[in-house]
Amino acid sequence: xxxxxxxxxxxxxxxxxxxxxxxxxxxxxxxxxxxxxxxxxxxxxxxxxxxxxxxxxxxxxxxxxxxxxxxxxxxxxxxxxxxxxxxxxxxxxxxxxxxxxxxxxxxxxxxxxxxxxxxxxxxxxxxxxxxxxxxxxxxxxxxxxxxxxxxxxxxxxxxxxxxxxxxxxxxxxxxxxxxxxxxxxxxxxxxxxxxxxxxxxxxxxxxxxxxxxxxxxxxxxxxxxxxxxxxxxxxxxxxxxxxxxxxxxxxxxxxxxxxxxxxxxxxxxxxxxxxxx
Numbered sequence: 458x459x460x461x462x463x464x465x466x467x468x469x470x471x472x473x474x475x476x477x478x479x480x481x482x483x484x485x486x487x488x489x490x491x492x493x494x495x496x497x498x499x500x501x502x503x504x505x506x507x508x509x510x511x512x513x514x515x516x517x518x519x520x521x522x523x524x525x526x527x528x529x530x531x532x533x534x535x536x537x538x539x540x541x542x543x544x545x546x547x548x549x550x551x552x553x554x555x556x557x558x559x560x561x562x563x564x565x566x567x568x569x570x571x572x573x574x575x576x577x578x579x580x581x582x583x584x585x586x587x588x589x590x591x592x593x594x595x596x597x598x599x600x601x602x603x604x605x606x607x608x609x610x611x612x613x614x615x616x617x618x619x620x621x622x623x624x625x626x627x628x629x630x631x632x633x634x635x636x637x638x639x640x641x642x643x644x645x646x647x648x649x650x651x652x653x654x655x656x657x658x659x660x661x662x663x664x665x666x667x668x669x670x671x672x673x674x675x676x677x678x679x680x681x682x683x684x685x686x687x688x689x690x691x692x693x694x695x696x697x698x699x700x701x702x703x704x705x706x707x708x709x710x711x712x713x714x715x716x717x718x719x720x721x722x723x724x725x726x727x728x729x730x731x732x733x734x
Contacts, residue, residue, distance in 0.1 A: 519565050
């Protein structure tokens, strides 16, 4: 099979973006840092001015990246004393902190996925998740981000550090944060609304029968209960009255037993009606 034919036959499988929610903000940083107009994930400070030209960062291990940043800092023309590299221009001290915190192996490649992960870690440190959960004000987050990336503005539309010019206005950052929040909210579970059952569990005819039978049972029970209470006040009656009251007590007892049997039968009847409904 020809190579071109094989390529057409293979379906294109897109890989889900693990950082879809934060992607608008990541893209903004890539723009403001100036890396997207250059080599993106392979860009270094000064567009290769302190690395002897272009380098392929995404194929380098974290150990090799650390060594490269050391060379950048030692470059005699590096007046900024910066080791910023990658799409998000992460400096050596920050990258070392990330490696230690996330327990990243020195053998890991500094590829696109890892650079995104590192940038999202920094977003988290600056409060993006607190902001999305409503625990951090937007103005506070914007000022925090300006401390991490000097190309981002504070709420006053200037760079956080003196003499640093922000690449965009704070209004642009707010627009991007609105998109991030929208994506975040769409990814949350939807509220479950209870739906009323159309058909009652107990048929109306059976429910009516239950009320009728057991209201009668309650009425009889109240009479029996009244007889029992009356029997408690026997003091002061003669023997004939006591004999009559004793007979009444026996009748009450027998009536109670009969009522118990009647209730059991009523429950069985209701159960039968439920099964045939």
